[in-house]
Each structure stands twice: as structure tokens, then as C-alpha cells.
Amino acid sequence: MPQPNMRQLSAFNAVMKAGSVTEAAERLFVTQPAVTKLLKGFEETCGFSLFHRGQGRLKPTVEARQLFAETEAIEAGLMRITRLAESIRNLERGEVSAVTFPGLGMHIAPQAAAALLKRSPELRLQLFTRTSRSIEDSMVTGKADFGISLLPATSPALETREFEAIELVCVVPAGHRLSKAEMIDIRELDGEQLVALGREDLSFPIIEAAFQGAGARMRPVAEVQMADAACAMVAEGYGVSIVPSLASAGARDDRLAFCSLRQHIRMTSWLVTPKGEKLSMLANTFLAEIRSRIRRIQGLRSMDEAPSRFSLDN
Template sequence: MNAPRLYLLGITSLDRASSLNHRQIEIFAAVMRAGTASKAADQLGITQPAASRALAEMERGLGFRLFDRIRQRLVPTPEAWRLYKSIEASYRGLDTIRAEAARIRDQGTGGLRVASLSLLGSTLVPRAIGRFRLKHPDISITFHVLLSRDVRDLVASGQFDVGLAADEIDLTGVTHQLFLSPQAMIAMPTGHPLAEKQTIRPTDLDGHAFIAYVPEDRARQRLDNIVADAGIKLNIAVETIYASTVCALVTEGVGIGLVSPYVVSTLDKSRVVLRPFEPAVEVKTLLILPPDKPKSLLVRDFITALMESR
């Protein structure tokens, strides 16, 4: 700890105040608390003469007496008590700083704000939050499930700390990395004619009612290119935004649809059959963060929880 500034003592010479060193202040404070130089020396693990020399050097540097020697006892002067109060206040301030540093280390800088696209909003992200809360049980989390473009806007503006969004978003104004790119599968109602096949290919889709994502969806665009190369056109019965909606419509027998493996756990296996699709259609999800903003301890720990939950 740096030696406290002694403005309150009315010292006009900063040179004298700056002659103090940490060891002198430590010994002086120990003597004030213990009452004698010998007890203070024992507490500090030094000899009594060494403590006395340090006090004498401190008095010379300050230019005023700290103790009167009465009957072989050190009696603090009024100036010593005033100085001691200043030192104790400095120690309390240092203790406060240490406590705050420990709190930041253990709890981070406050709450955590997370936004996710629907695809992962009821599966992977809740698992990650559970992992994160094991390490940070006292941290409050705001979690929103939104359209990918809204996730992007909240993160780009700095209102949210972490976002998961589909890869069709505008990437300007965010820091991003590929988070997931699983191969999509074809979901169909139980008893559907295609359920007899082990692998679904583009030509197999011809003529079957299809539940598609909206045209701006990148997975939809990849599928459109694949079926166009095969010389067929999808028989689109419904277009929707959410993977969960595709699954619900498939369950009700409306048609077949392309789904990510990350929604499989939400499906009623007694009413839905899943089959691989070839050639592969990747469903890419991006991890996005606010631009030019260092990651806090909380954000880093949450990203770790996300990675471990994949």
C-alpha cells in the first residue's frame, strides 16, 4: 500500500511526507494497536530495537513527535492519534477494494443478458444457463427468445451481452463466430410413404406437401438450390419462421419438413419419423457479441457453458 498523503496534518513540506515508507507506517500502526513497541515487534516478527529505530526515523521524516516517552512507556501524541486515524481509514479503504475485487472475481460485473433464436431457445441455451448457474448462483440472467434479426439488433446496440442467431443476419456491427452447423433431417408424420426410406434424397421430395422456412432463411436457400439442381420444385404447403412450428405442423400431418437435430428432443416420437437428408443441408447458428467490447468474466463463463452444452 502506498503511504497515505498527510494533508490533514497541516504538513507544508511534501518532501517530509514523502520520506515515509510502507514499513514505517506498518510498524507505527502496530504500535498504536498493541500499546507497546515490544508487543508490536512480536506481532510483526521483528526485534523491539528495530521497531524503535523505525519510529524514530519516521518522526525525523515527519518533523514532529509521535510518542512521548513517559516512565519507559510510549504515549501517543495528539498528532500520532490524528495520523493513525488517517492510516486506519486508508486500510479500511484497501479492505473495501480487496472485497470488491473478490466479488468481481466470484460474481462478475453484474447481471447477464442473453438472446437466442427460437431453434435453441428451448433446448441448448437453457442447458447452458443451468451449467452457468452452478458456478454463478447469485447472478441474475435476462433471457429472450427472438427472431434472429432482433437478436442481432439487441447485441449490436450493446443492450444484450451474448446472442445466438441464424447466419442470414446482417453481420455489420457485431463480433461473430460459427457456433453450430449440424446437418438437417427430414421430419415426417408416422406412416408417411417416405418413412420406408433410410435416407431421403431431393427427388424423393417431389410431389409431397412440404413445410418450408421463409425464403430469406439460409437453410431454405440451400435446400432450394439442391432441389433445383435435381430438377424438381418443392410443393410448399406452409412457410414459417420457427423450427418449432415446422415440428408442430409435421406432427399434425400437414406435411414433411427440414429440421435441425437440436429440435429432436421436442418431438413426439410416436407421431414423427426422422430421416437423414442427402446431400447435406447445414443449419448454421452464429454466436454474436457486441463490437469492440472486452468480454467480462461472466460472458466468458457463459460462452464456455454454451460450448459445453452443444
């Protein structure tokens, strides 16, 4: 027995609801002969008559009424599938989870998530913050759809590719002698009280190398774990710091001045995904929002620029 197709079911349902081929054709935006042909094909598939014809109207048979209960449910289900597919395509529904290093997870990633949710409140987003050394473990255990780390993953179950360069900038108190400078040379920080990110932070050896390369003395008088903590100390008028530019995406503090560094010290960020799996449209849109915000903060600098000699590639 041949299987009926959806066009036949739609024609049958339309005639059942309208009571005539003419009205059914109008509802389906097709010709009357087309509806008649579809009905005939459906009857042949079923193996029995569906309508009694007379006086310009079609009277459904008992068998047709029995079928209609099912065909109407099928058509309604198809409409739900169509609407769901449309909402997914338009990024109005869906779920995505991400794990990022703290510098990104403090401000940029939440701001990007909020931007998506404002446009599509039905989305479901999860954000996790882990150290770069822990992000790989989170990805291997399926904690997130993608990760953004300052270290490339080594697991064979994961794929890693460069995401964006993260510039380091100098943050000084608003009243500091360098607060009005458009760009600061590392040599101008010679002997300055430096609020440093801890020695375990991936930026520490890069900053140390930059000072050595410039022939300047690096004088760390305090060590903190988070860039926001360093900025809080500088805002109180104690020392200066060198932090990822992403820290400037936080709440505005008039007591701070963020200045670019002439040496363009930078770190490479890496996108980590499950091997062999393509990201969803929603995940790609989320990544694009994060990337856009990073570039906006960094004055549209990108990894296409000539690399600095002070960089972290692993």
C-alpha cells in the same frame, strides 16, 4: 511531503490493534524489524511521533488515534476491493447481456445461462431474442454485450466473426418409416408432406437448394415461423420438417425423432460485438457454455469440417 504506502498503513493499523510490534509482526506474518522499519517510515512521512515507547508496549499518541480512524477505513476499503476483484475473477459476480436469434434463444442460450447461475447465483444475466435481421440494430443501440446472429453485421461500429455452424436436421413422427434411420438422404423426402419454416426464414432457400440439388421434390404443405412450432405439428403426426439441430435441445418428446441429413445442410452463425471492445471474462465464459452445448447437440461437428455445398454465408 512523500505519500505513505499501503504496507506502512497495514503495519501501523496492526500495531494500533495489537498494542505491540511483536504481535503486529505475527499478524502480518513478517519480522519485527520489518514492522519497526515500516513504522519509522510512516512516522517520517507524517512528520510527528505516533507512539510513546515504554515497558514493552506502544502507547499511541493523540495524533496516531486521529490517523487510525482514517487508515483503518482505507484498509477496510482495500479488503473490499480485493474481495470484489476475487469474486469477479472467479466469475462469482458480474453482469452480461446477450441477444440471439430465436433458434438459439429458445433453448440453448437459456440453458447455458441457467448453468452459469447455478454455479454463481450472484451473477446477473439478460437474454434477448431477436430475428437475425434485427440483432444488428440491437447491438448498435447498446442493447447487449454481444449478439449471435445468422447474418454478419454490416455496421462499421460492430465486429463480426464466425461462431459455430448450425446443422439442419430432419424431424419425423416417431412412427414414421424413417424414424429409425441414423441418417436420411434428401431424396428419401421426395414428395413428403413438409412443414416448412416460413419463406422469410433464412433456412428456407438453403433447404430448397438442397432438394433441388438432390433431384427431390420439396412439398411444403404448411409454413410456420418457429422450429418449435414445426416440431409441434410433426409430433401430432402431420408431415416432416427440416429444422436447426438446436430445436432438439427442448423438452423431450417421445413422439419425435431427430435424424441427421446425409447432405449436411448448415448455416453459419456469427458473433457480433462492439468494435474495439474486448468482451468481459463473464461474457467469454457464457459464450463458451453456449458453444459447448451447440457442439454437444451436433455430435461435436464443427466448422473445421469440409463445408457443405448447401450453406448460408450471408
